[in-house]
Amino acid sequence: MANNNLSLDTAFYALxxxxxxxxxxxxxxxxAPVKELAEPFKMGLPSFLKHLRVLEExxxxxxxxxxxxxxCRVRVERLEEAENWLSEQRKLWQAATxxxxxxxxxxxxxxxxxx
Amino acid sequence: MANNNLSLDTAFYALxxxxxxxxxxxxxxxxAPVKELAEPFKMGLPSFLKHLRVLEExxxxxxxxxxxxxxCRVRVERLEEAENWLSEQRKLWQAATxxxxxxxxxxxxxxxxxx
Numbered sequence: 001m002a003n004n005n006l007s008l009d010t011a012f013y014a015l016x017x018x019x020x021x022x023x024x025x026x027x028x029x030x031x032a033p034v035k036e037l038a039e040p041f042k043m044g045l046p047s048f049l050k051h052l053r054v055l056e057e058x059x060x061x062x063x064x065x066x067x068x069x070x071x072c073r074v075r076v077e078r079l080e081e082a083e084n085w086l087s088e089q090r091k092l093w094q095a096a097t098x099x100x101x102x103x104x105x106x107x108x109x110x111x112x113x114x115x
Numbered sequence: 116m117a118n119n120n121l122s123l124d125t126a127f128y129a130l131x132x133x134x135x136x137x138x139x140x141x142x143x144x145x146x147a148p149v150k151e152l153a154e155p156f157k158m159g160l161p162s163f164l165k166h167l168r169v170l171e172e173x174x175x176x177x178x179x180x181x182x183x184x185x186x187c188r189v190r191v192e193r194l195e196e197a198e199n200w201l202s203e204q205r206k207l208w209q210a211a212t213x214x215x216x217x218x219x220x221x222x223x224x225x226x227x228x229x230x
Contacts, residue, residue, distance in 0.1 A: 005133040005136075008130075008131075008133070008136065009131050009132060009133060010131075011131075012127045012128070012130040012131035013127070013128070013131035015123075015127040016123075016124050016125075016126075016127035016128035016131060017124065018120040018123070018124060021120075021123065021200070024204065025204060025207060028204055028207040028208045028211060029207055029210075029211050030211060074208075076205075076208050079201055079204055079205065079208075080205075082201055083198065083201040083202065083205065085136070086194055086197055086198040086201065087198065089139065089140060089143055089194055090191075090194065090195075090198065092140060092143040092144055093143045093189075093191050093194075095144075096143060096144050096145060
């Protein structure tokens with residue numbers, strides 16, 4: 001549970017930045033070299049590399065160096081973890097609204113079929 | 116787009132802490148007064164209130180003071196925004212794997228039905 005919590009902490013933290021979300025979206029289409037990934041962003045390479053490091057440390061991406069090119073690919077499992085937590089929350093909410101609807105129904109006067 | 120990005124930044128940041136996630140889960144079951152919410156957490160009230168402030172500023176919860184009691188309720192729309200972003204990412208991934216499967220299929224030798 002503690003490990004799972006830590007894992008969600010780093011996952012959601014990684015997703016809290018627009019550059020990092022854009023990199024994830026880009027890599028979900030196709031793996032890419034760092035240089036190509038950095039191009040669309042209006043920031044220096046050192047700043048961009050910091051974002052890549054956060055993504056790598058949080059397990060969202062894996063990088064591999066072949067010759068002089070470092071290529072990044074996304075780990076879709078990490079997105080699924082975050083999505084699973086959110087969908088569990090939706091179930092809690094659904095259960096609570098179902099209970100409320102049931103309660104309201106019970107408080108309503110009968111529809112007269114017993115009269 | 117920029118606003119939407121900012122909104123996702125604060126949503127995912129709010130979710131990156133186990134206390135804040137636990138408060139959300141708790142409130143999805145039922146709205147609750149601050150004092151009752153704080154009870155299960157091993158931290159001082161000031162630290163707990165900081166977490167509530169992050170949740171309030173990010174739009175995850177709304178608090179209302181009636182008499183001497185401040186009650187919190189969750190805004191499920193915020194969870195849905197985060198969930199929607201993740202489900203869009205899943206679609207990107209699905210489209211990319213579909214394209215890959217199609218490509219691989221095209222490279223395969225025919226199954227001989229034309230011979």
